[in-house]
Amino acid sequence: MTPLTPTCESDACAIIADAAARRMPLAVAGGGTKAGIGRPAQTEATLSSAALTGVTLYEPAELVIAALAGTPLSEVVRALADRGQQLPFEPADYRALLGSSGKPTIGAVAAANVSGPRRIMAGAARDSLIGVRFVNGRGEAVKSGGSVMKNVTGLDLVKLMAGSWGTLGFVTEVTFKVLPRPERSATLALAGLSDSRAVEALCAAVASPFEVTGAAHLPAALDGGEARTLIRIEGFSFSVDHRLGELKRLLAGYGPAEAIDGERAGALWAAVRDATLLAEPHDSAVWRVSTAPAKGPALMAQVARALQARWFYDWSGGLVWLATDPAGDAGAATIRGAVATQGGHATLVRAPAEVRAAVDVFEPQPAPLMRVTRDIKAAFDPAGVLNPGRMYAGV
Amino acid sequence: MSIAFPVPDQAILARREEILRGLAPLVAPEALIVTEDERRVFETDGLTAYRKLPLAVVLPSTTEEVAAVMRFCRENGVKVVPRGAGTSLSGGAIAQEDAIILGVAKMNRVLEVDFANRTARVQSGITNLAISQAVAHEGFFYAPDPSSQLACTIAGNIAMNSGGAHCLKYGVTTNNLLGVTMVLVDGTVVEIGGEHLDAPGYDLLGLVCGSEGQLGVVTEAVVRILRAAEGARPALMGFDAVEDAGACVAAIIGAGIIPVAMEYMDRPAIKICEAFAHAGYPLDVEAMLIIEVEGSDEECEDTLARIVEIAQPFRPKTLRVSQSEAESAAIWKGRKSAFGATGRISDYICMDGTIPTGRLPYVLKRIDEICKAEGLGVANVFHAGDGNLHPLILFDINKPGEMEKAEAAGEEILKLCVEVGGCLTGEHGVGIEKRDLMRCQFTEADLKQQMRVRGVFDPGWLMNPAKVFPLEGRVAA
Ligand SMILES: Cc1cc2nc3c(=O)[nH]c(=O)nc-3n(C[C@H](O)[C@H](O)[C@H](O)COP(=O)(O)OP(=O)(O)OC[C@H]3O[C@@H](n4cnc5c(N)ncnc54)[C@H](O)[C@@H]3O)c2cc1C
Numbered sequence: 001m002t003p004l005t006p007t008c009e010s011d012a013c014a015i016i017a018d019a020a021a022r023r024m025p026l027a028v029a030g031g032g033t034k035a036g037i038g039r040p041a042q043t044e045a046t047l048s049s050a051a052l053t054g055v056t057l058y059e060p061a062e063l064v065i066a067a068l069a070g071t072p073l074s075e076v077v078r079a080l081a082d083r084g085q086q087l088p089f090e091p092a093d094y095r096a097l098l099g100s101s102g103k104p105t106i107g108a109v110a111a112a113n114v115s116g117p118r119r120i121m122a123g124a125a126r127d128s129l130i131g132v133r134f135v136n137g138r139g140e141a142v143k144s145g146g147s148v149m150k151n152v153t154g155l156d157l158v159k160l161m162a163g164s165w166g167t168l169g170f171v172t173e174v175t176f177k178v179l180p181r182p183e184r185s186a187t188l189a190l191a192g193l194s195d196s197r198a199v200e201a202l203c204a205a206v207a208s209p210f211e212v213t214g215a216a217h218l219p220a221a222l223d224g225g226e227a228r229t230l231i232r233i234e235g236f237s238f239s240v241d242h243r244l245g246e247l248k249r250l251l252a253g254y255g256p257a258e259a260i261d262g263e264r265a266g267a268l269w270a271a272v273r274d275a276t277l278l279a280e281p282h283d284s285a286v287w288r289v290s291t292a293p294a295k296g297p298a299l300m301a302q303v304a305r306a307l308q309a310r311w312f313y314d315w316s317g318g319l320v321w322l323a324t325d326p327a328g329d330a331g332a333a334t335i336r337g338a339v340a341t342q343g344g345h346a347t348l349v350r351a352p353a354e355v356r357a358a359v360d361v362f363e364p365q366p367a368p369l370m371r372v373t374r375d376i377k378a379a380f381d382p383a384g385v386l387n388p389g390r391m392y393a394g395v
Numbered sequence: 396m397s398i399a400f401p402v403p404d405q406a407i408l409a410r411r412e413e414i415l416r417g418l419a420p421l422v423a424p425e426a427l428i429v430t431e432d433e434r435r436v437f438e439t440d441g442l443t444a445y446r447k448l449p450l451a452v453v454l455p456s457t458t459e460e461v462a463a464v465m466r467f468c469r470e471n472g473v474k475v476v477p478r479g480a481g482t483s484l485s486g487g488a489i490a491q492e493d494a495i496i497l498g499v500a501k502m503n504r505v506l507e508v509d510f511a512n513r514t515a516r517v518q519s520g521i522t523n524l525a526i527s528q529a530v531a532h533e534g535f536f537y538a539p540d541p542s543s544q545l546a547c548t549i550a551g552n553i554a555m556n557s558g559g560a561h562c563l564k565y566g567v568t569t570n571n572l573l574g575v576t577m578v579l580v581d582g583t584v585v586e587i588g589g590e591h592l593d594a595p596g597y598d599l600l601g602l603v604c605g606s607e608g609q610l611g612v613v614t615e616a617v618v619r620i621l622r623a624a625e626g627a628r629p630a631l632m633g634f635d636a637v638e639d640a641g642a643c644v645a646a647i648i649g650a651g652i653i654p655v656a657m658e659y660m661d662r663p664a665i666k667i668c669e670a671f672a673h674a675g676y677p678l679d680v681e682a683m684l685i686i687e688v689e690g691s692d693e694e695c696e697d698t699l700a701r702i703v704e705i706a707q708p709f710r711p712k713t714l715r716v717s718q719s720e721a722e723s724a725a726i727w728k729g730r731k732s733a734f735g736a737t738g739r740i741s742d743y744i745c746m747d748g749t750i751p752t753g754r755l756p757y758v759l760k761r762i763d764e765i766c767k768a769e770g771l772g773v774a775n776v777f778h779a780g781d782g783n784l785h786p787l788i789l790f791d792i793n794k795p796g797e798m799e800k801a802e803a804a805g806e807e808i809l810k811l812c813v814e815v816g817g818c819l820t821g822e823h824g825v826g827i828e829k830r831d832l833m834r835c836q837f838t839e840a841d842l843k844q845q846m847r848v849r850g851v852f853d854p855g856w857l858m859n860p861a862k863v864f865p866l867e868g869r870v871a872a
Contacts, residue, residue: 061645062752062782084651113593124593126601127570140840148749149781150567150821152556152605153829153836154863155845159569159601163594180651203511209534209625239694246691292590294511318512318592345595363595368583372851373596379847391596 003029003046009133009141009172015047016170017139020383028166028387030070030105034112036098038165038390039361040353049107052172055079057147064130064147066175069107076106080178088179089125090116096276097286098350107171113163116273117214117232120206120315126162128177134161134169137381147175160376166387167395168380182234186244187214187265189258190229190251195219195297198229199317201254203293205231206316208250210243215316216272222312223277229254230268272314275321275349284310284323285330285351291344293318302338307331326351332359339363362391397802398445398486398827401861403493407450407473414473415451418495421463426501428452437478437496441543442486442828444744444798449476449490454498458576458584458614464497465612466582469857475580476859477608479520479548484745485826487555487607487862494860497612499550505529506615514573514590515620519550519613523557526618535620538565541822542731550613556605558822560730563780564655564689565621567822569604574617577603577610580853590617602848607824608859610852624689627655629726630699632706633680633713637661640682641755643709644779647686650705652698654780658685658730661759663774664737664787671736672729675722677713684779685730733776734787741772741789742798746805748812749821752782758815762786765807769800783821784812810835825863833865846870 004026006012019026027043029035031050049070057066060083067076073091080086091109095101108114110132115124122128131145144157161168190201198217205212214232231251233243248257260268271277278286291299296317303309303322309331311322324331335346345363348356365373370392377384377395389395407414415429428434429451438446450473455461468475474494481488490496502518503525509515510533517526523544526537540559541547547557553575558567565571574588588600603610634640644657660668660676660683669676676683688698699716706714717723729736737743750758759775762784766773772789786808790801809819809829813836819829833842846864850871 059751059753061649063648064751113598115593119592123566123570126593126598127566136844140844142841142844143838144841144845146816146818148751148817148821150558150562150749150778150783151818152567152822152824153818153820154825154833154842155609155848156556156569156601156605157845157848159598159604160848162601163596163598168597179653180648183651200511207510207513207535207622209622211624236697238697239690242691242694290591290593292509292512292514294509295590315592343589344591345593347595365596366585368579368585369587369596369599372585372599375851376597376848379851380844 003048003050005048005051007051009135012135012170012172013139013141016135016137016385019385020137020139023383023385025385025388028170030108031072031102033095033100033102033104034098034108036100037349038356039393040357041387041389047170049105049171056173060085063149063178064175065178066131066147066173067106068173069105069171071106072103073106073109074103081181084181085178086181087128087176088118088122089128090118090273091125092116092273094274096274096279099282107174110162110174111164111166111171117216117269117314120215121211121213122179126159129158129162129174130177131175132158132161132171133173134171136169137383137386142169145175149177165390167377167391168386170386184237184240185232185234185265186240187260187268188231188244188247189260190254191226193227193229193254195300197254198227199294199297199313201229201251202231202316204250205247208247210247211235214269217313217317218277219312222310232269272312277312278310278321278323283326285326285355286349287322287324287331287335287346288349289320289322289335289339289344289346291318291320291339291342295342296320299338299342302341303334306334326355329359330355336363397799398831399866400447400491401866403491407493411450414471417467417471418451418453418464421467422453422455422460426454426456428454437481440481440486440488441484442489442826445486445489445827447489447491449494449496450492452496452498454501456501458578461497461578461612461614462582462584465578465580468495469581472857474857474860477550477554477612479551480522480546482543482547483551483555483826484747484823485820485828487824487826489827491861499548499612499614502614509590510535512590513620514617516615516617517549519553519616520548523547523549523552530620534623536623537618538571538621539568542734549616549618553604553613553616554606554608555822555824558783560656560658560778563657563778564653569601571619572600572604572616573619575600575603575613576615578612578614580611580858588617607826607863609849609863610858625691626695627687627689628695628699628717629685629687629723630702630716631676631713631726632684632686632711633677634682634709635680635712637682637759638756639709640684641752643684643706644752646705647702648780650701652701654686654702655689656685656687657780659683659775659777659779660730661775663772664733664776667736667740667774668729668733671732671739672725674725674729676729680712685726730776737774737787742792743787743789744801744805746784746786746788746808747820747823748809748817749781749783750812750815750817752779754815758784758811761811762808766804769804771801771804782817806832827862830863831865843870
């Protein structure tokens with residue numbers, strides 16, 4: 001069926017109001033590159049932001065950019081790069097991982113709260129998102145936040161929209177805070193460390209005064225090669241040199257450190273960001289687990305005792321990407337058990353639809369928070385027409 | 396006295412004795428404050444022009460006690476105003492005759508510090524500065540630094556999503572908060588977030604932060620602690636024209652430099668702060684910037700050299716890089732005591748709108764005109780990098796009508812901020828102060844959506860009910 005593609009906000013209002021009146025559930029989509037994430041929802045039509053495109057405001061000196069939701073991420077990235085700026089949170093591109101095509105959109109980057117390695121230093125997409133316009137499930141146009149960096153006026157619905165996966169509103173426009181692109185980026189690589197030693201090194205680096213903006217560990221078992229532990233710093237060249245030297249000294253006890261610059265380092269960080277390291281074999285299930293950094297290795301040790309898995313760490317050990325056998329529950333019981341002991345949450349990012357229908361894709365929450373979650377959904381979308389069931393059954 | 400309070404619930408006033416008897420067994424005897432003299436201490440906050448005696452004040456020592464009090468209040472239809480240190484500048488912590496104040500000030504301990512994970516779990520009544528002090532021995536600190544940090548609590552910071560002078564680089568409270576323990580209106584205790592990043596489902600933590608005590612009572616928090624930079628150094632720049640200072644800020648950012656702080660003061664503010672702090676501020680300029688950079692000595696020198704070069708075309712009249720720890724401290728002392736120093740010479744109200752920084756010269760000119768039209772003086776201090784203004788409108792409370800004039804000017808200024816594309820409040824919160832201006836910034840649909848979300852947590856409007864949303868046109872859940 002051809003998607004519904006409103007060309008302006010009031011169009012979107014009319015479409016959603018009509019769907020609500022008829023209780024017709026809509027799949028909310030941007031470029032559709034992340035359509036495979038979430039529980040399979042029973043929808044009757046797709047509402048797409050494809051026809052809402054264009055940068056609507058860009059003030060480099062004020063560090064803000066706004067764009068309509070369907071604007072390709074690449075277009076926003078390019079506009080920023082032309083003025084030597086960037087989205088601080090390093091948005092990921094999951095096309096290779098999910099085997100999807102199309103173009104990721106800026107609205108979906110917000111709605112999915114997608115952040116990459118720099119998240120440990122610069123915050124998540126939700127931290128850079130300063131304003132959003134959306135149409136709620138009643139067909140009302142609503143705004144929250146604005147285009148200034150500091151704003152505490154009223155309840156912060158911007159945060160609720162970030163990471164709501166289209167279940168609370170159809171995002172029509174987003175405004176992000178941006179930052180200068182660093183003059184230089186350098187990566188320090190340690191070799192052959194065990195998970196726990198590696199995460200120890202990463203935590204030491206991140207807890208140093210040297211402003212680490214990327215901290216990842218790729219264990220040997222990931223691709224049969226040697227384990228690599230990566231630490232990235234960025235900034236003015238002069239300062240990068242200084243901090244590189246200091247970090248080498250700080251981490252001397254973890255074996256020789258190689259400094260890598262340029263394209264090789266860039267490719268490695270893109271692979272970490274986009275989780276392409278686990279793209280193959282394409283039929284494995286892929287999980288994304290967030291925990292306290294120092295607990296990552298223990299969590300994975302617990303998982304690995306019960307499951308066949310391949311994994312790597314980002315966020316200083318606090319983000320574990322792992323691939324499992326998609327059979328049965330794809331390891332859900334084991335992984336969620338480990339999360340329960342160590343703290344955090346697990347999301348099933350890639351799995352066949354049957355598995356995503358049977359297993360909680362997003363971490364189940366305690367009853368009082370589940371109650372709040374359901375009621376928030378009803379507060380935005382009482383008829384349940386926007387991506388119903390994509391995050392949780394009945395939400 | 397132009398801000399209205401709702402009419403107190405007579406039925407609650409009539410049952411006061413019974414309510415006090417019900418509260419008594421829930422907390423230690425000294426934690427229930429009932430006498431008029433003692434309640435007086437809690438009749439206002441940082442917005443001292445407004446005063447209301449609460450029905451009672453309860454100062455629990457544990458999350459369980461908070462839960463018991465909340466359960467009792469809900470069952471008895473008693474309104475609750477959560478309170479930290481009472482430094483809110485928007486009247487957020489002011490209660491009323493039919494509401495109790497539930498203060499968390501006795502819950503002020505550090506529960507756990509984890510340097511490897513860079514987190515600290517604290518009780519919510521701890522002061523902002525005490526968190527930094529508790530981790531300083533390892534070279535760490537808690538980044539958001541409101542000028543009130545010696546007194547204000549993390550509970551208040553979370554409720555207001557407070558900022559500080561250094562948030563250009565480090566963000567505000569919401570960017571440095573990882574988790575909370577919160578008591579819901581029915582006494583249920585929930586844990587939101589934890590030591591990990593990002594939410595499993597909806598970002599409830601992001602919603603709670605900045606919710607001004609309307610969604611529940613925060614009793615514990617997990618905050619991000621950061622390792623301090625190797626060093627920091629401020630520079631002072633004075634300009635003959637406001638436009639030059641504004642353009643200089645834009646040029647620094649345009650060159651790809653994000654200093655850790657860029658603070659602006661105008662001539663009246665410089666004079667007031669210099670008299671108080673003797674920081675060596677230039678007295679012959681229209682505008683002054685405090686620009687601070689971080690890193691090793693060499694890095695600071697390198698960055699400051701770049702900044703100095705960028706500043707040249709804007710003809711800085713004074714340009715001084717701090718040469719010692721003592722000099723840096725004096726420079727910051729002047730800025731951080733701006734409100735206090737102003738308070739010594741005049742009554743004032745402090746505005747807190749944010750504007751797009753490009754509109755700075757225009758807005759400052761208009762602020763001046765607006766205040767002059769009311770016959771009042773104004774001193775401006777603000778966070779220049781992010782456009783968060785703090786005009787201090789000066790008046791004399793003993794002159795009849797002056798306070799009303801100041802409030803009228805304040806209202807004009809905030810409307811101006813919205814008009815140029817900004818907002819009513821950048822960090823002090825809406826409270827009662829800006830409640831009735833919310834319709835300037837938001838449409839009916841915007842406000843209703845917020846109120847429906849509020850209703851998920853507090854359908855009966857028992858939590859801090861007189862705040863944030865205009866009194867008319869409120870929706871139930
Ligand atoms: C001299 C001075 C300088 C200031 N400088 C700054 C500054 O630089 N930046 C800035 O952002 N602010 C500043 N402020 C404003 C104020 O200090 C902040 O808003 C602060 O966060 C309030 O903290 P508090 O503990 O005093 O909270 P209170 O004033 O007691 O309460 C503030 C709000 O929090 C709610 N609340 C309190 N405790 C809880 C709880 N446990 N659970 C839920 N809600 C709760 C209250 O209901 C109220 O709405 C300044 C104030 C003064 C007086």
